[in-house]
Amino acid sequence: MREHKVVVLGGMGSGKSTLVRSIAAGPVVDTDVANSDRTGADKASTTVALDYADIDLPNGERLRLYGTPGQHRFDFLWPILLQGARGAVLLIDARRAGVSAELDTYLQALQPFAGTLALVVAVTHLDQAPTAVLDAWSEHAVLDGQPLPLLPLDARDREQGLMLMDLLMSEMEAHALVAAHG
Numbered sequence: 001m002r003e004h005k006v007v008v009l010g011g012m013g014s015g016k017s018t019l020v021r022s023i024a025a026g027p028v029v030d031t032d033v034a035n036s037d038r039t040g041a042d043k044a045s046t047t048v049a050l051d052y053a054d055i056d057l058p059n060g061e062r063l064r065l066y067g068t069p070g071q072h073r074f075d076f077l078w079p080i081l082l083q084g085a086r087g088a089v090l091l092i093d094a095r096r097a098g099v100s101a102e103l104d105t106y107l108q109a110l111q112p113f114a115g116t117l118a119l120v121v122a123v124t125h126l127d128q129a130p131t132a133v134l135d136a137w138s139e140h141a142v143l144d145g146q147p148l149p150l151l152p153l154d155a156r157d158r159e160q161g162l163m164l165m166d167l168l169m170s171e172m173e174a175h176a177l178v179a180a181h182g
């Protein structure tokens with residue numbers, strides 16, 4: 001069986017823990033505590049170390065899925081969690097002001113991983129952001145000069161989560177081919 005380590009990145013409240021739980025549909029390790037940072041995101045709990053789930057996909061492959069904490073004081077953790085990962089999902093909350101700038105910041109930070117990491121951008125909370133402009137944001141979804149897939153996602157929806165993982169795995173395969181053959 002093939003195993004893939006996949007990391008979920010993104011700001012506070014973008015839906016990282018929710019996505020891990022939706023896809024797992026079973027036991028999940030989480031480290032959520034009561035959220036005292038209501039300016040960061042107005043929700044009851046926040047992740048302080050990681051989310052983790054082992055997932056057997058319908059296609060017979062196994063995912064080791066890691067969600068990162070979104071609070072900036074934990075930024076030091078995500079390069080650690082990215083070690084050995086070949087795929088990552090970046091969640092962007094459509095309700096935030098300055099989505100394009102947020103994308104630029106994340107992708108700049110991910111630049112050192114570009115050679116080994118396949119990346120997909122998923123925009124969440126679109127139902128709560130009537131003025132969202134996906135096309136404009138897509139133009140910012142570029143890593144190492146290559147356009148990245150950017151798609152809408154409701155992190156609560158298991159089917160959408162599984163489709164996202166499917167897409168990520170084809171990106172990982174394409175990445176591996178390029179790495180092997182130049």
Ligand SMILES: Nc1nc2c(ncn2[C@@H]2O[C@H](COP(=O)(O)OP(=O)(O)OP(=O)(O)O)[C@@H](O)[C@H]2O)c(=O)[nH]1
Pocket residue numbers: 010011012013014015016017018019041043045046047048068069070071124125126127128153154155156
């Ligand atoms: N309406 C709506 N709610 C969503 C969507 N995606 C996720 N949510 C909700 O938004 C919240 C996201 O919370 P978490 O999953 O804890 O977010 P997180 O990214 O893990 O946050 P931190 O751990 O604090 O960094 C949950 O209440 C989800 O149910 C969406 O597309 N639409």
Ligand SMILES: [Mg+2]
Pocket residue numbers: 016017018046047051067068069070
């Ligand atoms: Mg979380």
